[in-house]
Each structure stands twice: as structure tokens, then as C-alpha cells.
Amino acid sequence: MSTTTTNDVAIEYRDICKAYGEKSVLEHLNLRIPRGEFITMIGSSGSGKTTALKMVNRLIEPTSGTVLVDGHDVRETDPIRLRRNIGYAIQGSVLFPHMTVEENISYVPNLLNKHDHERTRKAVRTWMDIVGLPCDLLERYPSELSGGQQQRVGIARALAASPDILLMDEPFGAVDEITRGQLQVEISRIHRETGITVMFVTHDIGEALRLGTHVLVLDEGKVQQYGASEEILARPATAFVEQLVSRQRHACDLPEDQLCACTHSGAARARAALAAM
Numbered sequence: 001m002s003t004t005t006t007n008d009v010a011i012e013y014r015d016i017c018k019a020y021g022e023k024s025v026l027e028h029l030n031l032r033i034p035r036g037e038f039i040t041m042i043g044s045s046g047s048g049k050t051t052a053l054k055m056v057n058r059l060i061e062p063t064s065g066t067v068l069v070d071g072h073d074v075r076e077t078d079p080i081r082l083r084r085n086i087g088y089a090i091q092g093s094v095l096f097p098h099m100t101v102e103e104n105i106s107y108v109p110n111l112l113n114k115h116d117h118e119r120t121r122k123a124v125r126t127w128m129d130i131v132g133l134p135c136d137l138l139e140r141y142p143s144e145l146s147g148g149q150q151q152r153v154g155i156a157r158a159l160a161a162s163p164d165i166l167l168m169d170e171p172f173g174a175v176d177e178i179t180r181g182q183l184q185v186e187i188s189r190i191h192r193e194t195g196i197t198v199m200f201v202t203h204d205i206g207e208a209l210r211l212g213t214h215v216l217v218l219d220e221g222k223v224q225q226y227g228a229s230e231e232i233l234a235r236p237a238t239a240f241v242e243q244l245v246s247r248q249r250h251a252c253d254l255p256e257d258q259l260c261a262c263t264h265s266g267a268a269r270a271r272a273a274l275a276a277m
């Protein structure tokens with residue numbers, strides 16, 4: 001039985017349903033995300049991942065049910081205050097085009113530290129370092145950066161106000177494989193070092209299994225499985241999850257019959273597969 005108390009829970013979905021007109025998009029989503037977890041969300045296109053993510057910072061409201069952040073119903077929290085504590089990074093560049101890199105990253109910290117610009121100046125340089133960007137890019141405009149650099153600036157901007165929660169919607173979808181690998185390493189390190197709670201939407205099952213402390217698999221608005229990567233690989237709960245992970249297993253050259261068995265050796269093989277990724 002879980003010993004997680006309400007205080008340890010960063011985000012909670014309580015019986016969330018969402019419909020657009022007649023179309024049901026999320027059905028009775030119940031999920032508790034403990035502080036400091038890195039949740040990856042994966043599923044077919046249109047399965048409700050972005051919808052679920054955007055409910056945390058109130059960009060989307062549920063049709064019924066309650067979303068809690070730090071134990072508080074988000075509907076009762078001022079959206080501006082709520083969003084200051086929640087970083088948000090999405091695919092592609094969403095930087096302000098008319099602002100330099102420094103102005104982009106310091107935008108929210110400047111709102112928060114109105115009188116202490118030196119503190120913000122130092123924080124921006126620290127975040128540049130953390131996301132692996134040289135400070136000589138600070139005076140450039142977004143159009144003068146590569147896609148990977150823009151993505152890193154977007155992550156630095158999302159993190160710059162030191163939020164407790166980071167929402168990422170396919171943040172590495174628009175970059176090449178090498179940059180993607182580097183960004184994955186960096187976001188893992190940032191998560192380890194800051195203890196931030198991360199929700200991360202991806203279409204890449206390898207990325208979901210590699211980055212997530214827990215993986216949420218959605219299909220047609222319903223949770224198919226929620227568990228650690230080893231668990232998902234070793235014991236897929238539904239045919240949908242089985243199909244999703246089978247290609248990953250082939251990539252790792254693991255015998256499916258052994259992975260599917262509910263045995264310790266299955267989990268050990270799954271761990272070995274993850275370590276080899």
C-alpha cells in the first residue's frame with residue numbers, strides 16, 4: 001500500500017473528465033504525482049496527453065473533476081500566481097522574437113524580482129550554463145540561433161523562475177537526433193539536481209522509458225498503464241501497451257516471452273534493456 005501523504009503530492013487528478021462538445025477526450029483520470037517525479041506521458045495521437053498537461057496550469061479546464069497542485073484546487077488559485085510556479089516548455093521555438101536571449105530568459109524573473117536586476121542577471125547566466133549554452137549568445141535574437149539552441153533557451157526560460165513543476169509538451173520534437181540526445185541528458189540532470197516535478201509528453205517510447213521515473217500510457221482518453229519503465233516493459237497491462245513496447249524490445253533484442261512473464265528475471269532483463277538504451 002502506498003505511504004504517499006497529501007503533502008508529498010505535487011499534482012493530483014481527481015476523477016477528471018473532459019469533452020469537447022460530444023467528443024469525450026479524457027475519461028475518469030485519477031492520478032497522484034508525488035513531488036520530484038519525472039512523469040512521461042505517451043499514447044496515440046489525440047489520446048488526451050496535451051489536454052491533461054494543460055489542466056495543471058489552467059490553460060484547459062476539465063468538464064468535471066478536480067486538479068490539485070500542492071493540495072490546492074487549481075480553480076481556486078489565481079492563474080497568474082499558479083503559472084509563476086509552473087514552468088512550461090513546448091515543441092519548437094516559442095521565444096519572443098523581438099527580445100534577445102537574455103531578455104527572453106529574464107522576462108518572468110524580472111517580474112518577480114522587480115528591484116533586484118543583478119540577482120536576475122546572475123540567475124540567467126546560471127541557467128545558460130545549466131542548459132549548456134555559452135553566454136556569448138545572450139545578446140542574440142531567436143532568429144539568430146539554431147533550432148537546438150532555441151529549444152535550450154526555451155527550457156532555460158521555463159526554468160528561470162525556479163518553478164516547483166515543469167510541464168513539457170514534446171519539447172524535443174523539433175530537433176535532430178543528436179541534439180535530442182543531449183537535451184535528454186541535460187533535462188535528466190536538471191531533474192536530478194533540482195528535484196523539480198516534471199510532466200513530459202512525448203511520442204517516442206524510448207524517450208518515455210529512458211527519462212520517466214514513471215510512465216503514463218494513455219489511449220482514447222483512458223489510462224492504459226501507469227508504472228515504472230521496468231514494469232511497463234516487463235508487464236504491459238493491455239494489448240495497446242504491449243504493441244507500444246514490442247518494437248522497443250526488438251530494438252533491445254530481448255525475448256518477448258521472457259519479458260512478458262511476471263518474473264523477477266523479466267524485470268531484470270527489462271532493466272538491462274533500459275540501461276543499454
Ligand SMILES: Nc1ncnc2c1ncn2[C@@H]1O[C@H](COP(=O)(O)OP(=O)(O)OP(=O)(O)O)[C@@H](O)[C@H]1O
Nearest residue numbers: 020025043044045046047048049050051052201203
Ligand atoms: N479546443 C479543442 N476543441 C475541440 N477538440 C479539441 C480541442 N483541443 C483538442 N481537441 C481534441 O481533443 C483530442 C485530444 O487532444 P490532445 O491534444 O489532448 O491529444 P494528444 O494526445 O496530446 O495528441 P497529439 O499526440 O496528437 O498531440 C483530439 O481529438 C483533439 O482533436
